[in-house]
Amino acid sequence: xxxxxxxxxxxxxxxxxxxxxxxxxxxxxxxxxxxxxxxxxxxxxxxxxxxxxxxxxxxxxxxxxxxxxxxxxxxxxxxxxxxxxxxxxxxxxxxxxxxxxxxxxxxxxxxxxxxxxxxxxxxxxxxxxxxxxxxxxxxxxxxxxxxxxxxxxxxxxxxxxxxxxxxxxxxxxxxxxxxxxxxxxxxxxxxxxxxxxxxxxxxxxxxxxxxxxxxxxxxxxxxxxxxxxxx
Numbered sequence: 001x002x003x004x005x006x007x008x009x010x011x012x013x014x015x016x017x018x019x020x021x022x023x024x025x026x027x028x029x030x031x032x033x034x035x036x037x038x039x040x041x042x043x044x045x046x047x048x049x050x051x052x053x054x055x056x057x058x059x060x061x062x063x064x065x066x067x068x069x070x071x072x073x074x075x076x077x078x079x080x081x082x083x084x085x086x087x088x089x090x091x092x093x094x095x096x097x098x099x100x101x102x103x104x105x106x107x108x109x110x111x112x113x114x115x116x117x118x119x120x121x122x123x124x125x126x127x128x129x130x131x132x133x134x135x136x137x138x139x140x141x142x143x144x145x146x147x148x149x150x151x152x153x154x155x156x157x158x159x160x161x162x163x164x165x166x167x168x169x170x171x172x173x174x175x176x177x178x179x180x181x182x183x184x185x186x187x188x189x190x191x192x193x194x195x196x197x198x199x200x201x202x203x204x205x206x207x208x209x210x211x212x213x214x215x216x217x218x219x220x221x222x223x224x225x226x227x228x229x230x231x
Contacts, residue, residue, distance in 0.1 A: 001102045006131045009093055013081070016089050017120070023130055024121040032188035033135055037063050037107035040201065042210025043098075043128070044112045045091040046218035047078070048226065054078045055225065056094040057217035059210055060104045064200060066209045073221045074098035085119055085144075088127040096131060106134065108189075110201065112211045114138045115184035115194070117161055117169040119145050129187025136186030137194045138169070139211055143182050153177050155202075158195055170195040174202035181206065 007019060040063045047054045054076055060069040076094035080086070091113075114123025115138030123144070129136030146163040148171045155176050161169040161184065169184030172195050181202075185194045201208035207215070 001099050001105050001132070003099070003132055009080070009089065011089070013083050013086065016080075016083075016086050020086075020120045020122040020127075023127065024116075026130055027116065027121065027126050027186075028188050029116070029185055029190055030188070031135075031190045031193045033108065033193070037135075037197075039063060039069060039104060039106045039108075040197075040210050041106035041109045042112075042208065042212070042214040043095055043109060044211055044214040044218045045095060046215075046222040048222065052077050052079065053222075053225070054091065054094045055218050055222040056091070056098040057214045057221060058095070058098045058102060059213045059217060060102065060106050061210050061213070063108075066201065066203060068213075070102060070104045071213075071217055072098050072101045073217060074101065075221070075225065087113065088122075088124045091124060092127055092131065095128065099132065108197065109134055109136045109186075110198065110208055110210045111136055111138050111186060112140070112207075112215060114140050114144050114182070115169065115186035117144060117146055117163065117182060117184035121168070123184070123186070125184070125186030133188075135188040137189055137198060138182075138184045138186050139198055139208055140182040140184070141179075141207075151180050156199060160191075167191055172198060174199060174208070175206050178206045
């Protein structure tokens with residue numbers, strides 16, 4: 001995939017916060033998919049605790065069949081420190097490396113992280129969406145911010161996630177009697193469409209299939225690299 005540089009990465013924590021606030025104004029929260037997508041990508045990043053090497057995976061599946069189209073990985077050394085709310089400045093550079101090696105340009109991207117359900121409305125999914133200029137959706141396993149009522153325990157049950165009186169996502173049950181996911185639009189998608197598409201991708205497990213497979217691939221990449229380094 002080819003895409004233009006959105007900004008540089010040599011920034012301080014203060015500069016990163018300012019950049020998030022600026023970029024958040026460029027996020028589009030309307031559904032820009034002209035029809036149901038034919039391909040969907042899932043992304044995830046794995047790393048060893050306290051380590052500097054980050055391992056990214058991008059898995060592209062057909063939609064709605066969810067069969068494998070392409071899978072790529074990338075490895076990069078990360079120097080940006082861990083700061084709550086600035087995760088994208090650690091994970092995005094290596095994810096973008098993986099996207100650059102993709103031959104397939106997906107129509108939609110699911111991210112294991114937040115979209116606009118973020119204190120500055122620019123989580124990992126929103127930041128990635130602006131870089132790729134693609135519809136992106138955050139599918140987080142835990143809540144970063146916002147308030148909500150308890151959702152039901154049946155697959156498809158959902159309640160709004162609110163932040164400062166605005167709906168920023170959906171608390172979505174994707175499998176009977178399991179913890180819900182925190183689904184928020186990243187870019188070029190709206191709240192209700194984001195929840196609907198994530199539910200369509202959650203066929204057997206709590207996590208939608210694209211991010212579930214990306215999670216396994218990123219972990220596999222990390223484990224293999226560490227085994228090779230020990231030999």
